[in-house]
Amino acid sequence: MATMTIAKAINEGLRASLASDPKTLLMGEDIGELGGVYRVTDGLKKDFGALRVVDSPLAESGIIGTAIGLALRGYRPICEIQFDGFVFPGFNQITTQLAKLRTRSDGMLSAPVVIRIPYGGGIGSVEHHSESPEALFAHTAGLRIITPSNPQDAYWMIQQAVTCEDPVIVFEPKRRYWLKGEVDTSAPAGDPFSAHVLRRGTDATVVAYGPLVPVALAAAAAADEDGRSIEVIDLRSISPIDFDTVTESVTRTGRLIVAHEAPTFGGIGGEIAARISERAFLSLESPVIRVGGFHMPYPVARVEEQYLPDIDRILEALDRAFAY
Amino acid sequence: MNSSRLPAAEFEVEEVGRAVHSPDLGARQEPDAGMLQILSADGTMAGGLTAEIAGRTIDFSPYLSASDAAHLRSLYRDMFLIRRFDQESTALQRQGQLALWVPLTGQEAAQIGSGRALEPQDYAFPTYREHGVALTRGVELPDILRLFRGVTNGGWDPRERNFHLYTLVLAAQSLHAVGYAMGMQRDQLADPSLPPAASIAYFGDGASSEGDIHESMVFAASFNAPVVFFCQNNQWAISVPSSVQTRVPLAQRAEGYGFPGIRVDGNDVVAVEAATRWALEHARSGQGPVLIEAYTYRMSAHTTADDPTKYRLSRDEQEWQPRDPLARLESYLRSAGMADDAFFEELGAEARAMATELRQAVLSMTSPELADRFASVYAEPHPLVQEELRFFQEYEAGFADEGKHA
Numbered sequence: 001m002a003t004m005t006i007a008k009a010i011n012e013g014l015r016a017s018l019a020s021d022p023k024t025l026l027m028g029e030d031i032g033e034l035g036g037v038y039r040v041t042d043g044l045k046k047d048f049g050a051l052r053v054v055d056s057p058l059a060e061s062g063i064i065g066t067a068i069g070l071a072l073r074g075y076r077p078i079c080e081i082q083f084d085g086f087v088f089p090g091f092n093q094i095t096t097q098l099a100k101l102r103t104r105s106d107g108m109l110s111a112p113v114v115i116r117i118p119y120g121g122g123i124g125s126v127e128h129h130s131e132s133p134e135a136l137f138a139h140t141a142g143l144r145i146i147t148p149s150n151p152q153d154a155y156w157m158i159q160q161a162v163t164c165e166d167p168v169i170v171f172e173p174k175r176r177y178w179l180k181g182e183v184d185t186s187a188p189a190g191d192p193f194s195a196h197v198l199r200r201g202t203d204a205t206v207v208a209y210g211p212l213v214p215v216a217l218a219a220a221a222a223a224d225e226d227g228r229s230i231e232v233i234d235l236r237s238i239s240p241i242d243f244d245t246v247t248e249s250v251t252r253t254g255r256l257i258v259a260h261e262a263p264t265f266g267g268i269g270g271e272i273a274a275r276i277s278e279r280a281f282l283s284l285e286s287p288v289i290r291v292g293g294f295h296m297p298y299p300v301a302r303v304e305e306q307y308l309p310d311i312d313r314i315l316e317a318l319d320r321a322f323a324y
Numbered sequence: 325m326n327s328s329r330l331p332a333a334e335f336e337v338e339e340v341g342r343a344v345h346s347p348d349l350g351a352r353q354e355p356d357a358g359m360l361q362i363l364s365a366d367g368t369m370a371g372g373l374t375a376e377i378a379g380r381t382i383d384f385s386p387y388l389s390a391s392d393a394a395h396l397r398s399l400y401r402d403m404f405l406i407r408r409f410d411q412e413s414t415a416l417q418r419q420g421q422l423a424l425w426v427p428l429t430g431q432e433a434a435q436i437g438s439g440r441a442l443e444p445q446d447y448a449f450p451t452y453r454e455h456g457v458a459l460t461r462g463v464e465l466p467d468i469l470r471l472f473r474g475v476t477n478g479g480w481d482p483r484e485r486n487f488h489l490y491t492l493v494l495a496a497q498s499l500h501a502v503g504y505a506m507g508m509q510r511d512q513l514a515d516p517s518l519p520p521a522a523s524i525a526y527f528g529d530g531a532s533s534e535g536d537i538h539e540s541m542v543f544a545a546s547f548n549a550p551v552v553f554f555c556q557n558n559q560w561a562i563s564v565p566s567s568v569q570t571r572v573p574l575a576q577r578a579e580g581y582g583f584p585g586i587r588v589d590g591n592d593v594v595a596v597e598a599a600t601r602w603a604l605e606h607a608r609s610g611q612g613p614v615l616i617e618a619y620t621y622r623m624s625a626h627t628t629a630d631d632p633t634k635y636r637l638s639r640d641e642q643e644w645q646p647r648d649p650l651a652r653l654e655s656y657l658r659s660a661g662m663a664d665d666a667f668f669e670e671l672g673a674e675a676r677a678m679a680t681e682l683r684q685a686v687l688s689m690t691s692p693e694l695a696d697r698f699a700s701v702y703a704e705p706h707p708l709v710q711e712e713l714r715f716f717q718e719y720e721a722g723f724a725d726e727g728k729h730a
Contacts, residue, residue, distance in 0.1 A: 022514075051510065051513075056543070056546075057539070057542045057543055057546050059539040059542060059543070061499065061535060061536055061539050062499060062536075062539035062540065062542065062543045064499075065496065065498075065499025065500060065502070065503065065536060065539065065540070066499050066500075066502050066503030066506060066540075066543050067503060068499070068500050068503055069499060069500035069501060069502060069503020069504035069505070069506065069507065069523075070503040070504070070506055070507045071503075072488075072500060072503070072504055072507070073503070073504050073506075073507025073508065073511070074507065075507050075510070077503075089535075092493065092496065092536075093496060093499065093536075096493045096496065097491075097493065097496050097500070100477075102700050102701065102702065102703060103477065103697070103700045103701055104477040104478050104489055105478045105481075105482065105489060105700075106476055106478050106700055107699060107700035107703075108478070108481050108482070108483070109482065109483075110703050112703075141701050141709075142701055142702065144702070144706075164703075164704060165703035165704055166702050166703050166704055193707075239708075240706050240707050240708045241708070242707075243707075244707075
């Protein structure tokens with residue numbers, strides 16, 4: 001077991017992928033000499049060379065579009081998009097091409113492209129550097145979307161994304177890049193598209209993913225002091241969503257809070273609320289309550305702390321759930 | 325759209341684009357002296373065998389097929405068959421058998437000439453009008469109609485023919501072609517015994533305005549990718565003239581990216597083939613990308629949903645009519661004694677038989693089951709897809725007593 005940050009764990013995961021398959025390569029802006037603006041690819045170009053760690057022209061559609069071509073030729077490209085808000089120039093290639101390649105070819109062609117996107121707020125940055133656009137991609141059939149919340153998952157999930165035959169978008173919680181944890185580099189990894197119950201509880205379930213997982217855990221600990229036993233689920237995969245694990249939990253606890261940074265309206269929380277209402281209506285003691293961002297562009301940094309769901313926002317939602 | 329259906333009076337749309345788009349700087353779209361043309365419009369082998377490209381004089385003689393009668397006849401045959409295919413497909417659409425058809429009439433030389441220049445190991449990325457290129461790659465013609473019939477979004481196995489599926493989002497495939505070429509380049513580095521290969525990206529003058537064309541050229545130049553960009557400038561992006569897309573001849577844009585660009589007479593199959601052979605060799609030999617602009621004319625509508633009489637001048641169509649790519653090669657073949665009446669009559673019969681077979685093949689295409697469509701969304705099992713498939717099958721089964729649910 002080694003202790004490392006999420007950023008280092010992804011770095012080590014990428015290193016393992018590059019070492020195990022000569023057809024893998026990294027593409028992105030500033031990922032070579034600089035090692036990425038978050039240094040996630042630090043040292044990889046030095047060890048694997050410019051042909052495997054490619055500093056690309058500054059063009060997101062170009063990065064993803066050429067990655068599709070490389071994948072058609074049998075390569076396994078791993079693209080880095082520098083920031084969440086900059087993925088949109090590549091949105092067309094992801095949604096109209098990458099996601100649909102398999103269907104368009106009636107299953108004859110695969111597009112095993114991985115796209116890494118640092119996402120989410122809380123870093124005090126400027127506009128387009130703190131967004132959570134995962135729902136826009138989750139709505140598109142043909143894509144898989146995962147988001148690790150700890151170093152152990154970060155190390156393994158990136159490698160699993162690379163070996164997956166489908167295109168996978170990895171949303172990396174950038175404000176947690178420096179979160180440290182134990183990584184067992186020898187442990188066989190489980191299904192990256194399954195949810196994990198991180199904390200057992202009996203009175204309510206809180207589902208979160210990515211950057212909000214530590215917040216959900218802290219809220220559960222605080223609720224514990226009030227005598228409420230909260231179960232916490234790390235969703236890990238946003239497409240597909242492991243509804244079985246969430247359903248099983250809610251049938252025991254009777255209450256569900258879904259928390260994410262992305263705006264509530266039209267978000268992943270709404271999908272979970274609807275599905276769980278269909279699946280476990282008779283087990284619910286209260287409506288499913290969503291905690292998320294507001295219907296506004298991500299706000300300026302000076303007020304982002306009020307925008308981002310925090311412990312108190314989750315506790316307030318729990319209060320409302322228990323009031324029924 | 326047949327030009328005879330155009331009204332005699334000209335419209336007041338001559339200024340389309342120019343009136344509002346920089347009237348003094350509009351594209352000078354007249355073919356300039358530098359355009360490569362070998363078989364002239366009157367059917368004589370003329371023109372230069374050399375062209376100035378990026379400051380160099382390129383001699384195209386080694387890439388010429390002009391003296392090979394059998395080869396020229398086969399080029400004519402391909403062009404003739406694909407025009408007949410186009411007519412039959414248009415008829416099928418008019419009769420409601422196809423949802424849409426994208427005609428190629430007028431662009432046969434650009435497509436057959438470039439397609440025949442490809443080697444088996446090369447890989448082509450078409451837009452959606454490249455039926456002629458498909459023919460040269462050995463794609464079964466009925467398979468091209470499967471997309472337009474609505475039974476699949478593909479139609480053939482791209483890997484079998486090294487001919488990718490059609491792409492409807494403009495210019496998206498240009499980046500795939502560059503990425504694919506980067507893969508070819510890597511394969512070659514890893515195993516120098518492989519035959520050198522290049523990819524070719526097809527797009528039109530309208531698509532040349534898309535950002536992906538720019539990005540693909542930047543990437544191709546940056547990585548010296550073995551890719552040929554083949555732009556068929558057919559003068560119109562549906563109703564918008566090419567002067568709205570560009571101020572300079574499209575081939576000139578290559579210079580800004582740092583690789584050669586050449587404008588070729590797109591209605592001259594001999595010149596197109598020679599230019600493409602040269603460009604592919606340039607790319608395969610590690611010298612990087614090339615842009616070819618095939619200067620041609622879309623003699624029919626953009627698609628069967630389009631009405632060119634609303635925007636196009638009959639005068640322009642009449643001007644282009646004598647430059648017909650088939651007529652000029654026929655004229656040459658006859659005058660050079662390379663083909664006689666018997667050849668053309670035999671070909672006509674072959675084309676009629678092909679059209680009959682095509683029609684039968686289209687009418688016998690079976691619709692897929694929606695349930696089968698669930699299988700190709702993902703390569704690996706996906707719980708949501710499985711759940712929705714189960715629901716759909718159970719729902720359908722509920723109608724078993726009353727026959728198939730409408």
